[in-house]
Amino acid sequence: MATQKILVIDDSRVIRRMVKDMLPAGNVEVIEAKDGVEGLDLIHKEHPNLIMLDFLLPKKSGWDVYQELQKDPQLCYIPLMLMSGRKEEVTEKLPEPFQFFAFVEKPFEKKQLVGAIKEAMQKAAQKKKAVPAPTGAPSAATPAAAATPAAGGGASSAEIQALKKQIAQMQGEINLLKKQLGQVVTLIKQKLK
Numbered sequence: 001m002a003t004q005k006i007l008v009i010d011d012s013r014v015i016r017r018m019v020k021d022m023l024p025a026g027n028v029e030v031i032e033a034k035d036g037v038e039g040l041d042l043i044h045k046e047h048p049n050l051i052m053l054d055f056l057l058p059k060k061s062g063w064d065v066y067q068e069l070q071k072d073p074q075l076c077y078i079p080l081m082l083m084s085g086r087k088e089e090v091t092e093k094l095p096e097p098f099q100f101f102a103f104v105e106k107p108f109e110k111k112q113l114v115g116a117i118k119e120a121m122q123k124a125a126q127k128k129k130a131v132p133a134p135t136g137a138p139s140a141a142t143p144a145a146a147a148t149p150a151a152g153g154g155a156s157s158a159e160i161q162a163l164k165k166q167i168a169q170m171q172g173e174i175n176l177l178k179k180q181l182g183q184v185v186t187l188i189k190q191k192l193k
Contacts, residue, residue: 003027003028004027004028004029004049004050005028005029005031005046005047005048005049005050006019006023006028006029006030006031006048006049006050006051006052006117007031007032007033007039007042007043007046007048007050007051007052008020008030008031008032008033008052009033009034009035009036009038009039009042009051009052009053009054009057009062009065010032010033010034010052010053010054010057010083011034011035011054011056011057011058012054013034015054015083015106015107016030016032016034018107019052019113020032022110022113022114023113031046031048034058035057035058035059035060036057036058036059036060036061036062036064036065037059037060038059039051039053039057039060039065040060040065040068043069043075043078048078049078049079050078050079050080050081050117050120050121051069051078051079051080051081052081052083053065053066053080053081053082053083054082054083054084055082055083055084055086055089056084056086056089062082062084066080066082066101076127077124077127078124079101079102079117079120079121079123079124080100080101080102080120080124081101081102081103081104081116081117081119081120082101082102082103082104083103083104083105083106083108084103084105084106085105085106085107100123100124100126100127101120101123101124102116102117102119102120102123103116104116126162
């Protein structure tokens with residue numbers, strides 16, 4: 001009996017098969033959907049432990065599926081991994097760094113897939129701790145929300161830690177971009193000589 005259910009929502013049969021082949025047999029049940037509408041139906045019926053969502057889908061886009069998941073208090077904490085062959089289309093709608101889901105660029109290898117699954121699980125756990133349930137959710141507050149000081153509207157330590165982590169991540173990306181820009185400038189100077 002499988003211990004984990006992973007829902008792969010992708011219009012490419014090749015990607016769905018590739019994911020199935022890369023995951024360990026026996027430990028994981030892979031459920032497949034070929035479009036966003038079928039994917040949402042399976043999310044409600046199967047209650048997966050992880051959702052792998054292609055961003056560009058027929059019938060209902062990955063962006064629309066993502067938005068529906070975030071609005072639903074029962075679904076918003078399911079670990080989510082977005083996939084796309086064109087990362088720039090994802091970052092147009094959802095700027096980096098991606099805080100509550102993992103991203104993997106297609107095509108990917110087994111090591112990247114496993115890493116993204118682990119990242120999605122970690123980010124979902126962090127989200128449960130740091131973000132109260134969306135509007136319309138049951139009134140029971142999450143521990144992080146209960147820890148937020150009532151007077152003065154101050155931020156909880158979990159929120160501060162999340163922001164510090166986000167800043168550190170952004171600084172790392174800025175440093176990498178500076179390095180890459182320096183390499184491009186050096187290359188252009190060499191070509192102009």
